[in-house]
Amino acid sequence: MKTRTVQRTQLVPHTINGKTQMVLDRYDVEVPVPPRDWDRTVLTAVTAAAGFIGVACIVWSTASIGDLLARATVAPAAYAAAGVFDLVWLSCMALEWLARYDAERAKFPRRAGYVALAIAMVAVGAHGWIADQAAIGFVGAAVSGLAKGMWTLVLRHHAKPLDRKTQQWVDAERAEVGGRLAMVAVRRELNRAENAVAAEQAAIGAASPESPEIARTPPEDEAETPDEEEEPAPSGPMTIADAVRTAISCGITSPDAVLRYVRRVADANAKESSVERYLRGLRKPA
CATH class of the missing domain: 1.20.1440 (de novo design (two linked rop proteins))
Structure with a gap:
């Protein structure tokens, strides 16, 4: 049987002046060579x-x-x-x-x-x-x-054809992954459509300042309840900081209400920690 020499290493103790450390030691071994395929x-x-x-x-x-x-x-x-x-x-x-x-x-x-x-x-x-x-x-x-x-x-x-049951399992896995991949494009398309609708509504609202949706005065009980504060209508694409600033200026003080407003008009995936950081920055005394 043919063999070949392979160099390997191992940790061994090595002592100098009474102090021992583990060091690498190289050694050669003969391993069998598989027959040619x-x-x-x-x-x-x-x-x-x-x-x-x-x-x-x-x-x-x-x-x-x-x-x-x-x-x-x-x-x-x-x-x-x-x-x-x-x-x-x-x-x-x-x-x-x-x-x-x-x-x-x-x-x-x-x-x-x-x-x-x-x-x-x-x-x-x-x-x-x-x-x-x-x-x-x-x-x-x-x-x-x-x-x-x-x-x-x-x-x-x-070619390595699969048996019938294994092929069905592979098809099911492929369909599941394909569905998730398709949903990425679908969500992207829906987000674009929602942003277009929001921009159109904002443009119509800016052109008609006396529209009922903008001129409506909230009832007193709604103004007194922090969880049901009136949210301002979006005025166009916003960053998280702009949305937080707009919410504060309109009297929304509850962190949960501010977070909901930010997710509605700026970023649907906005993190609660980011919104709280902007809130702390705006509430700091000048």
């Missing part, structure tokens, strides 16, 4: 070969289809469009690779890749036929077919 080596080599074949296929197809399209347009545009043919089915294979643990999700990219491959092969064959070189067009189209076939075999070897 030839299966992994072969798979890596085959994957690398498939990558080389894919690059060669892109170069050949782009040159062939680009020359075909250059008969009707300028060369740069023709060759740029020619690169699309193989890049589409290669992108479909990349999506199939990402879905290698989900056979159901991998079906559509695989089928779309076959369709894109067929179109690319027809385009390469058409170039040979128009150039009166049908045999070269046939062989050139076979290059794309061989590259796609090679990558299909490699992807199927890498």
